[in-house]
Amino acid sequence: MTILAVNAGSSTLKFALYPVREAVAGSATLAGSIEGLDLNGQLLMSWRIKEQVFKSQIEALSGDPFREALQALQGVLQRELAGRDLQAVAHRVVHGGEAYRDAVRVNRSVVEALSRLSALAPLHQPHNIEGILAFGRAFPDVPQIACFDTAFHAGIPEVEHLFALPQALVRQGIRRYGFHGLSYQYVMETLNRLSDRAQGRVVMAHLGNGASLCATLNGKSCATTMGFSALDGLMMGTRSGSLDAGVVLHLMSQGWDHARLQDLLYRQSGLLGVSGISGDMRTLRASHEAQAQLAIRMFTHRVIRETGAMAACLRGIDVLAFTGGIGEHDGALRAEVCDSLAFLGITLDHQKNSVDTGAQAVSLHRSGSPVEVWMVPTDEGRVAAQAAAAVLPMQL
Structure with a gap:
């Protein structure tokens, strides 16, 4: 059983496959990235399977580099997933707002709620949502799990998360959320193993x-x-x-x-x-x-x-x-x-x-x-895979 982790960033699209039994500590069986998603960038996909490294130049024809990257990645995954039981696709989502402090299985209402936060992370949130929808179409029977960068900071002190604004605006959710939470969680877990x-x-x-x-x-x-x-x-x-x-x-x-x-x-x-x-x-x-x-x-x-x-x-x-x-x-x-x-x-x-x-x-x-x-080299995908494994009722 395998979990696919997808991290659609502002300039790269990262992906990795994790055996479910090893989602907490094991290495990815396949890991790679597509670079050049910024406007006028050259799309280059590279991925590793065990010790083998593969590279492929992606020809951008549509003027939408992110869409081209997703299509190329889906082609690779369809081949590599042959014979594997894909249990979930875990997506890094930058902004969860006040509503989402833990990973959640995506449905239509979740997508609508996350879309309303796009203005707060315009380089990431639209890509995150597009990735969820694209992989939902590619793997219609596989649960899509949203894992939030804001979750790690959900408990920061009041003096830190409040802005010096009228309470009426605070009640609208205008506050400090913080991001890069999946990365920080991974680094903290790594430091806990390495340092007293x-x-x-x-x-x-x-x-x-x-x-x-x-x-x-x-x-x-x-x-x-x-x-x-x-x-x-x-x-x-x-x-x-x-x-x-x-x-x-x-x-x-x-x-x-x-x-x-x-x-x-x-x-x-x-x-x-x-x-x-x-x-x-x-x-x-x-x-x-x-x-x-x-x-x-x-x-x-x-x-x-x-x-x-x-x-x-x-x-x-x-x-x-x-x-x-x-x-x-x-x-x-x-x-x-x-x-x-x-x-x-x-x-x-x-x-x-x-x-x-x-x-x-x-x-x-x-x-x-x-x-x-x-x-500490970060691995946001592994943290997302952990969260997806915890959300789903799997037999590990």
């Missing part, structure tokens, strides 16, 4: 095209940088991150409408907006352009600043963990963040930090460091 300090004061940094920080105490989220939407907090690939609301009011006074503002803040800002070159950190690292270097410095500065804020919420820090595409592979950024936060007791082992360990979690701190530093 994981139940202490932990700051996790999920750094990728979307980026956020999360502070945990006793394994529970108590502060995070993202808020009501996935726009708040750190500077990101194409998102602005935290921005004085007065800027939006100013642009509105100049005639900017909702669609133009949304495009600016979600798709034209961040690393892309500052550099004028790309929202991909790898591309900017390879560039000698002054604006590319400025974008990197700004991104790094925001991570340093907000990590300090997370440590302040915790009254100190015992563990700092990096994950996400940038957090896992950009040793230069990790070094600058850790060196800038040395006053908190962080002492990085630069030799360890310079080695890319790929899929292996690794400690990066020096022996005797008051603060542990870890790089």
